[in-house]
Amino acid sequence: MKPTFRACMAWLHTWSGLTMGWLLLAMTLAGTLSVFRPEINTWMRPELRTQSTVNPDMATQTAIQWLSVHAAKSPTWYLEAANARAPYVQALWLEGDAYQDHALDPQTGSPSPLRDTRGGDFFYRFHFELQLPYPWGRLIAAVAAMALVLILLTGIIAHKRIFLDFFTFRPNKGQRSWLDAHNLLGVAALPFHLMIAFTGALTLANMLMPWGLTTLYHQDFSALEHDFNPAGIERPASGKAGTLAPIGPVLADINHRFAPNRLIRLTISNPSDAASVIQAIAAPSASGVGVETHTLSYDGTTGTLLAEHKEARPIMGFYRFLYGLHVAHFAPVFTRWLYFLSGLGLAGVIATGLHLWTRKRCQRHRGFGFRLVERVNVGMIAGIPTAFACFFLANRLLPPSLATRAQIEVQIVFCVWAILLLYAALRPATVAWRDLLGTAALACLGVALLNGLPVTPFQIGVGVTALSLTCLFSYATWRMACAAKEKS
Amino acid sequence: MLLPIASLALAAVCLLAFATPRQATTLFTPPLLPRHQSFLRTAGFFLLATSFLLCCLAAHAARMLLALTGLLGVYAVLIALCCTAWMHWKKTPSPARKITRTDHKR
Known part of the structure; x- marks a missing residue:
């Protein structure tokens, strides 16, 4: 019998989800934490x-x-x-x-x-560079973002009873419960998932389709940069020593021109040369969504304004709006928490989807492929949150004056992740689930304890999030322990 | 401005949840009639449209629309969990009922 269109989409959803799911889970969790990048930087x-x-x-x-x-x-x-x-x-x-x-x-x-410490910048960079050298990390992230768009669209088509099952979650019903959780988390925040996948793919689109730029600019990236930012001035060093003009009056002029917005980034080229340039970029507007659109360039030695550009080109405005939607720099604290919760929801959709693949096939013949997916699922779904929690723990437990401290923190994340993956590979799946989820609960509890007595709003946020995750992982550990007992 | 819109959206999601065919039959005894379901659904969609309209009229429309979309997702998950809890409570016999049954056996 010829398969229907919906069956084809379900097949594509299943297999693209399985092949990209682990990577997407890591990217999603890192991206979700990057919503609070400055706050994590300060916490650390x-x-x-x-x-x-x-x-x-x-x-x-x-x-x-x-x-x-x-x-x-x-x-x-x-x-x-x-x-x-x-x-x-x-x-x-x-x-x-x-x-x-x-x-x-x-x-x-x-x-x-x-x-x-790398702080929140670690999660931000890992989200799209995957700790790999340029361009490989970004290229893989771009493929994953495109795959996420495909997975979401095929998932919508494959989901037969999208409205009938909208508010349905039936616990303690095995595979049915996992499917309900997958559908509920997927459908409830679907607009967010589609937006974040599409804008993510768009942000990295030039990694997958660089031909437009290379054809138009013939590898002349300074011309490209100039078109993107006409107020950006590139001056080669003159070779003559120069001193920077007093920065106070320059900052006063920047604030005056950017008002009511504020300065976000300052780039000073050739700071000890006579040909120095100071470039200032404004923060997102107080009412809009897009990223920075106002740039100023000053002569570094005299402090006189050389160029000013306020973005008014519609296509650039549209691109910056979409990019702004993805990075959420505009977002006030309430919207940032909504981004965070929706991001956790997406991570939940991916994790439940990956687990469903094994639940559906656990009654059939368990070949090498099944065992591989089952073990990697344990190592990834329980391992990534534990490894990320260990980053927070390492930040507080390593001596503050330790040499190469920032690198050691990052190394700890990957060491913990590798150890957990290895453990999951060596132990029976049920036992590995129980042990790794227990470890995740302990790691989150550790973060909550090391957070100390919450004083700032973000400390309260860290405490509540860490304790909520501790409860979630503890409950999952208890369920897995019961399952392990039943099996033995 | 966000608080009234958030309240409207919550009411809209509640109505839409009760009007979903599965919830209308499992949450209520006797089940909601189809015409009641369609009435609730219409009211839910009306409140939802009103909340979106109010967002469009607000000072920072784009930001408000984004916040509302995110909030609707959170509401949907919470109400689904509430429906599950309600069903669980409905199916589990209360202690009072247990006592009556024991008495009846005697």
């Missing part, structure tokens, strides 16, 4: 909590003073201005052959009082 630097309210302009000035002394030879300084969510300046500069990426203390401008 508890030294900042002792400081009173920060003046962003003063913080930028002290950071530039410190960089003028300690990173004068770097060709460019990239600075992210301090704000209410992240009360410090994040700076990136070249030292020798390696880029240095540090949070600078708002009072002294030096990175030394703050512990060295």
Whole structure:
């Protein structure tokens, strides 16, 4: 009999979901945590909590003073201005052959009082670079984002009773319960899932389809950059020494021109050369959704304005709107929590979908493929949250002055993840589920305890989230322990 | 502005949940009649459309629409869990009923 269109879509949904599901789960969880990237950055630097309210302009000035002394030879300084969510300046500069990426203390401008950590930037980068060198991480992430769009669309077609089952969850019914959970989480936040998948694929579209750009610009990426940002001025170093103009008046002019928005990013090219350029980018508008659209360029030595560009091209505005939707820089705290919950929902859809694949086939002949999927599912679904929780634990447990601390934190995440995957591969699936979910519960409990007495709103958020996850994983552990007992 | 819209949306999702064929037959005794279901469904869709319209008229329309869409998802999951809990409570005999049964046996 010829398969129906719906059956074909269900087949495509199943197999594309299985092949990309593990990667998508890791990307989704990392992306969900990146919604609170600045807050996680601040949480992971508890030294900042002792400081009173920060003046962003003063913080930028002290950071530039410190960089003028300690990173004068770097060709460019990239600075992210301090704000209410992240009360410090994040700076990136070249030292020798390696880029240095540090949070600078708002009072002294030096990175030394703050512990060295990647913080929320780890989750943000991992979300689309997968800790792989350029372009491989982004390329794989782009394929995964496209696959997510396909999986969602085929899932909608394959779901026969989308309205009949809309509010239905029937617990304790085996495979039926898993399917209900998969459908409920998938359908309830479907607009969010479609939006985040589509805008994610669009953000990385040039990785999959670079031919438009290469045909139009013939590998001249400076021309491309100029078209994207006409106020961006590229001046090669003159070779003559120069001193930066006092940054205070420049910042005052930037604030005046950006009002009511504020400065978000400052790039200073050739800071110790006579041909230095200061470029300023505004934060998203107070009412819109899109990312920054206003750029200013100043002569570094005189402080005079060289160029100004306020984005008004419709197609650029549309692109920035879609990109803004994905990164949610515009979002106030309430919307950020909705993004976070919807992201967790997407992770839940992927996890239940992966588990359903094994539940459907557990009564049949269990070949190598089945056993492989079953074990990798355990290692991924229980392993990723545990490994990410260990990142938070490592941040608090490693000595603050430890050398290469930031790298060690990241290494701990991947070591824990690898150990859990190995454990899942070696133990029977039911036992591995029980043990790994128990470990995840303990790791989340550890985060809640190390969070300390909640003082700031974000600390309360961390505490509540960690305790909720502890309860969820503990309940899952108890259910798995019962299942393991029944089997034995 | 968000609070009234959020309340409207909650009422809309509740009505739509009760008007879903499965919930209309399992949650209520006797089951809701088809005409009651369609009335509730119409009222639910009307409230939903009103909440979207109010978002469009708000100062930051795009942001409000996004927040409302996210909120509807959270409501849908919570109400589905409430329906499950209600069904569980309905099926599990209450202690009072148990006592009556025991008495009856005696």
